[in-house]
Amino acid sequence: xxxxxxxxxxxxxxxxxxxxxxxxxxxxxxxxxxxxxxxxxxxxxxxxxxxxxxxxxxxxxxxxxxxxxxxxxxxxxxxxxxxxxxxxxxxxxxxxxxxxxxxxxxxxxxxxxxxxxxxxxxxxxxxxxxxxxxxxxxxxxxxxxxxxxxxxxxxxxxxxxxxxxxxxxxxxxxxxxxxxxxxxxxxxxxxxxxxxxxxxxxxxxxxxxxxxxxxxxxxxxxxxxxxxxxxxxxxxxxxxxxxxxxxxxxxxxxxxxxxxxxxxxxxxxxxxxxxxxxxxxxxxxxxxxxxxxxxxxxxxxxxxxxxxxxxxxxxxxxxxxxxxxxxxxxxxxxxxxxxxxxxxxxxxxxxxxxxxxxxxxxxxxxxxxxxxxxxxxxxxxxxxxxxxxxxxxxxxxxxxxxxxxxxxxxxxxxxxxxxxxxxxxxxxxxxxxxxxxxxxxxxxxxxxxxxxxxxxxxxxxxxxxxxxxxxxxxxxxxxxxxxxxxxxxxxxxxxxxxxxxxxxxxxxxxxxxxxxxxxxxxxxxxxxxxxxxxxxxxxxxxxxxxxxxxxxxxxxxxxxxxxxxxxxxxxxxxxxxxxxxxxxxxxxxxxxxxxxxxxxxxxxxxxxxxxxxxxxxxxxxxxxxxxxxxxxxxxxxxxxxxxxxxxxxxxxxxxxxxx
Numbered sequence: 001x002x003x004x005x006x007x008x009x010x011x012x013x014x015x016x017x018x019x020x021x022x023x024x025x026x027x028x029x030x031x032x033x034x035x036x037x038x039x040x041x042x043x044x045x046x047x048x049x050x051x052x053x054x055x056x057x058x059x060x061x062x063x064x065x066x067x068x069x070x071x072x073x074x075x076x077x078x079x080x081x082x083x084x085x086x087x088x089x090x091x092x093x094x095x096x097x098x099x100x101x102x103x104x105x106x107x108x109x110x111x112x113x114x115x116x117x118x119x120x121x122x123x124x125x126x127x128x129x130x131x132x133x134x135x136x137x138x139x140x141x142x143x144x145x146x147x148x149x150x151x152x153x154x155x156x157x158x159x160x161x162x163x164x165x166x167x168x169x170x171x172x173x174x175x176x177x178x179x180x181x182x183x184x185x186x187x188x189x190x191x192x193x194x195x196x197x198x199x200x201x202x203x204x205x206x207x208x209x210x211x212x213x214x215x216x217x218x219x220x221x222x223x224x225x226x227x228x229x230x231x232x233x234x235x236x237x238x239x240x241x242x243x244x245x246x247x248x249x250x251x252x253x254x255x256x257x258x259x260x261x262x263x264x265x266x267x268x269x270x271x272x273x274x275x276x277x278x279x280x281x282x283x284x285x286x287x288x289x290x291x292x293x294x295x296x297x298x299x300x301x302x303x304x305x306x307x308x309x310x311x312x313x314x315x316x317x318x319x320x321x322x323x324x325x326x327x328x329x330x331x332x333x334x335x336x337x338x339x340x341x342x343x344x345x346x347x348x349x350x351x352x353x354x355x356x357x358x359x360x361x362x363x364x365x366x367x368x369x370x371x372x373x374x375x376x377x378x379x380x381x382x383x384x385x386x387x388x389x390x391x392x393x394x395x396x397x398x399x400x401x402x403x404x405x406x407x408x409x410x411x412x413x414x415x416x417x418x419x420x421x422x423x424x425x426x427x428x429x430x431x432x433x434x435x436x437x438x439x440x441x442x443x444x445x446x447x448x449x450x451x452x453x454x455x456x457x458x459x460x461x462x463x464x465x466x467x468x469x470x471x472x473x474x475x476x477x478x479x480x481x482x483x484x485x486x487x488x489x490x491x492x493x494x495x496x497x498x499x500x501x502x503x504x505x506x507x508x509x510x511x512x513x514x515x516x517x518x519x520x521x522x523x524x525x526x527x528x529x530x531x532x533x534x535x536x537x538x539x540x541x542x543x544x545x546x547x548x549x550x551x552x553x554x555x556x557x558x559x560x561x562x563x564x565x566x567x568x569x570x571x572x573x574x575x576x577x578x579x580x581x582x583x584x585x586x587x588x589x590x591x592x593x594x595x596x597x598x599x600x601x602x603x604x605x606x607x608x609x610x611x612x613x614x615x616x617x618x619x620x621x622x623x624x625x626x627x628x629x630x631x632x633x634x635x636x637x638x639x640x641x642x643x644x645x646x647x648x649x650x651x652x653x654x655x656x657x658x659x
Contacts, residue, residue: 008039013051013081013088018218018235019243023093024061024071026101028108028193031092032233032247032266033067034218035081044222048231049267051083060094066265067231068248070189073097103197104205105146107212107236110139111249111283112190115264116172116183119145123180131179133157140285140472150202163198189248210238215246217281217288223320224260224270224292232266232290234281250283255598259294270294274321275648280597285472285479287597297322298642304328304631309612311631313605317649324643326652329636331356334364338628340658341582342371344380368628372621375415381620382411384581388459389427390445399498402434402515406441420574420618421563424460429555434516443518447495449527453487460562462573462594463541476595480529481536485545488527488538489558494519525554541569563618569594571610575623576600579609582627584654585647601648 016034024031037047048067055061055069060077062070069079071094080089103109110119119125119135128134132153136144149157149168159166167176173191174182184190197203218233234250237243252262256277260270268279274296278289300319304327306312318325329337335355339347347355355367371377391406393399413423430439446452450469457465467473468483496517525538525548537545538554540561548554562570573594580586587600587609600606609623616622627633635653643651 008041008043010037010047010084010086011040012038013047013083013086014038015079015081015088015090016218016233017090018216018233018245021093022090023095024069026096026099027071028101028103028189028196029071029244030189030248031069031245032231033063033069033079033081033090034231034233035067035083035088037083037086044219045225045228046222046230047081047083049229051081054080054082055092056080061092066267068265071097100196100200102203102205103193103200104209105197105203106142106205106284107209108193108249109197110142110145111246111251112184112194113145114139114282115249115251116190118172118180118183137471138282138474146204158198158202160198160201163195166198169194169198210240210242212236212284212286213239215250215281215283215286215288217279217290219290221291221293224268224294226270226272226274226294226296228270230268230270230290230292232262232268232279232281234266234283234288236283236286246283250281253280253282254278255280260292268292273645274323275646276321276601278597278599280475282474285477287475287477289597289599291599291603293320295320295322296642298324300324302327304635307629307631308626309608310605310626310633313602313608314630314632314650316604317602318651321649323646323649323651324640326636326638326640326643328631328634329653331363333636334634335367337653338364338368338633339371342368342380342624342628343374343376344383345376364634365625365629368625372624378411378415381414382407385410385414389442391441392445394444399435399515402438402441402444405435405438409438414620417619417621420613420620421559421570422618424562425556425559428456428559429553431518431520431553437518440516440518443493443495444516447497449487449490449493452490452493453483456558457486457541458592460573461541461569462576462588462592463569464593464595465541475597478541480531482539482541484527484529484536485539486541486558488525488536489554491527492521492523492525492554494521520553522550524548524550525557540567565614571613571618572606574618575609575613576606578620578623579627582624582633583650584656 014036016036017031022031033048035048035051036044038044049065053063053067055063055077057077059072060075062072069092074094074097076091076093078089078091080087113119113135117123119137119139121137124130124133124135125137134148139145157167170176171178172183173186214237216235216237218235222230224230233245234247235243236246247266252266254260254262254277256275258271258273259275259277260268262268262279274294277292281288300322303315304325306315335347335352339345355363386407391403393403427439427442430437432440434440446455454466457463465478465483468478468480472479498515526535529536538548539545543561546557548557561567576586576588576594577591580591587602587606588594588598612626613623632650637653637655639652
């Protein structure tokens, strides 16, 4: 078990740097070491702050208590780690200590403003700036930042003749009054980088300098004890094939503060609460994620029978976390639960007697099938999808027949079990008058291109892309190019509001009005990028640019991309939404925020559900049947001695409010 493995003695050590060559170039270089202890059972745990670290010969590098290595002079040294009789070593080379290696503004200066919160939305990164000083949000526009810092207001923030007296340094280090307070310590590594940049004459960098293509957090995943720790290392991979440690320049955030916290140096501290968590590391426009699992460590000896793949994936997580599940509920509880969840009502007296009298092994499956075949299923889920698609009147003067028709269309689609991709196609490609083409009613709430692209991305892809309209998404990889490429699918739409009946003054005849009207304008499926003023072709997220004929509806091409079995967003977004309906909590929360930096509590289960949904040809009833016939869904809501605090691993059914 995990508990026994944690008590095993460490048999060997490993020093990880995350780079093929352990080289420190220049005075401002550093390397965050990770020292991993490996037990006899193969379990790995972080010992970076517990081992004894020494460098030989002395005077080449310095190593602090956190495992941070900094250069002292040119040369080679051997770093040795020892712990409880185990020993390992790594070679380090120090170069360019006598040379003034140019500082790169975008790669080395801007990330410091992000790390210390200077360019956040609540400080200088907001649209209006702060106290006369503005920076781009999270440093996504380094060219603009350079102008703000170096050239704005006659360069008053920089004093190249006396760099240490520059306003930029004095305010950030507490040498001058500053509304944001002291942000960095004098003579700390960040301070020295800023000082040397000013001493060099504030260079921006050359066009030929390598750029960062991606970042990587190490380790990617680890099983951690409660009230313990893990040092993270962030490596930036550059366009010339090189890699550099940026741990002390990266910004860290955890998504489950009850389970774990992370400090400014990338050290993760777990708390007493077991569960799963993720730590996001941000450097420039790049993000990467560490996933941690904190087991309870209780013995898991009794498991409910595995009725399908859901139970297999969930049970695997219970075993890893040492989290014993509650027993399966009784038949009366299951009947009430599944009837409410599928039909939106309590079971009748006759249904209760019939089900409790049935002793067949497949009685639960037969009950689920009966409920899915009932009109109540279509009624309940039509109500839910009407809410999701915002099928409502804007005021009492709006024609209620449009809302009724749209609700009827939704209900009929669900009753017929229309494949979900066809359902989405019906909504997105709707055109004509709403009273004749009911799905047109969706466009009442999304009349402009921005509303359309953001609604589609959030509802059907689980991507909150709205931030990328103006700047790079702060929590994702999406940029403004991605946003406007998705928007290009909707630029040809013409959405017209209703017109009331009108009486012609000359003829005296009534001219009939019209309900909401959606039509296609002639032209290309392109969007104008507001900043570059360049035309952007239609493209799905992470998809290729498309050249769409002018006689084709671009929205149809969008749905083709969404419904492609290889699409990484469409199926996952839907199954996560339905999982939340039946379990009270999505595998990802919020249920429509499936970004890379917000991973699922059980990623393997989410992938398996999405795969199953795609293979079923997007069959909604089959998905519901799979969820509701699993043992996981049938667990009791009464916790045992170990799982009362579990909100992530579905070890007991979560009580929830009736709607």
